[in-house]
Structures are given as structure tokens and as C-alpha cells.
Amino acid sequence: MSHPNTNSELIGRFYQAFQKQDAEAMGACYADDVVFSDPVFGELRGEQARDMWRMLVARAQDFSLTFDAVTADERTGRAHWVARYLFSQTGREVENRIQAQFVFRDGRIVEHRDSFDLWRWSRQALGLKGALLGWTPFVQGAIRAQAKKGLDAYRSKRG
Known part of the structure; x- marks a missing residue:
């Protein structure tokens, strides 16, 4: 059994x-x-989640990440993390502040739930349209649909 420091x-x-x-x-x-x-990708399981990270890392431009407030x-x-990057679809700078929650089993992460303000993200990533x-549910749904489409395309290319 793992202990808190682990x-x-x-x-x-x-x-x-x-x-x-x-990503590996x-x-x-x-x-x-x-x-x-x-809030963007919804729920992903197993290899879908790994592929999401692979895709995001592969597409990352001007990327940096900080993290703090790690407790377990x-x-x-839990942890707090901040990602800074250029959103590839618009070339706009984004600073996304995220709260992460984890569940562990046998020394691995079995649940990872990130939460952030999707409207704040869309204002940065999409500009005036996002602001x-x-x-709105319509635009947030479109953001989710585009993310799913991108991940599905990435996964199909990976084979």
C-alpha cells in the first residue's frame, strides 16, 4: 500500500x-x-486519456507549466497547475489555471479530474467570440465537439 509521500x-x-x-x-x-x-474533453478512459496527453504535447507551442499545492x-x-501556451487553432496566448483531483490505487493514478473556468479559457483562446x-452552452458544446474531433483524428492516425 502506498503512503502519502509516495x-x-x-x-x-x-x-x-x-x-x-x-507524454509517455x-x-x-x-x-x-x-x-x-x-471541461473540454469530458470523460476519457485508459488509452484515450493517454492519447489526449500525447496529442496535446505534440501540438504544444510556446508551452510552459507550473504546479503547486500538491497534497495527497x-x-x-490534489494539485493546482497553470499551463501557458499558444492555442494552435488561433495562435492566441492562453494561461489556463487548473485544479486537479486524483484517486490512487496500487501506486498509480486511477482517476484524474481537472476543473477550470471554460469561459475564461475561451476568452483567451477564441478572442472576441469567446468573450x-x-x-453559452452552444459555444461550449462546439469547443467540446472540436476537441473530440481532434482527439478522434489523432487516435485514428496513431492506428
Whole structure:
């Protein structure tokens, strides 16, 4: 059974790999049956979640990441992280502030749930359209549909 320091270290390894844009090392922190969710991609399971990180790392432009407030016990953990990057579809700078929650099993992450303000993100990533309409279910649905389409295309190319 893992203890709190081990799970805190696991979160640290995950984000340190993310800082290096090493999606394989990130994926190695996940259990095979991991469940990931966030406001853009919704719920992803197993290899879908790993492929999302692979895709995001592969597309990252002017990327940097910081993380802090890591806490963990034997079962759960939390962290705060900030990603800064150019959104590839618009070339606009984004600073996304994210709260992460984790559930652990057997020294791996079995659940990873990120939460952030999708309207704040859309204002940065989409500009005027995001500022004016990013709060609406229609635009947020379009953002999610585009993310799903992008991940599906990425996964089909990976084979």
C-alpha cells in the first residue's frame, strides 16, 4: 500500500513529465483503467486519456507549466497547475489555471479530474467570440465537439 509521500511524489512525477512534454512518462503514472475528465474533453478512459496527453504535447507551442499545492494521502490527492501556451487553432496566448483531483490505487493514478473556468479559457483562446459567447452552452458544446474531433483524428492516425 502506498503512503502519502509516495502519492505526492507520483503527482510530482506526472507534472514534471508534463513540464518536459513527455507524454509517455505522464501515461506511465496512470493505471491501465484510468478515468480522466475535464471541461473540454469530458470523460476519457485508459488509452484515450493517454492519447489526449500525447496529442496535446505534440501540438504544444510556446508551452510552459507550473504546479503547486500538491497534497495527497493514501487514496486521494490534489494539485493546482497553470499551463501557458499558444492555442494552435488561433495562435492566441492562453494561461489556463487548473485544479486537479486524483484517486490512487496500487501506486498509480486511477482517476484524474481537472476543473477550470471554460469561459475564461475561451476568452483567451477564441478572442472576441469567446468573450461574448464562450459562456453559452452552444459555444461550449462546439469547443467540446472540436476537441473530440481532434482527439478522434489523432487516435485514428496513431492506428
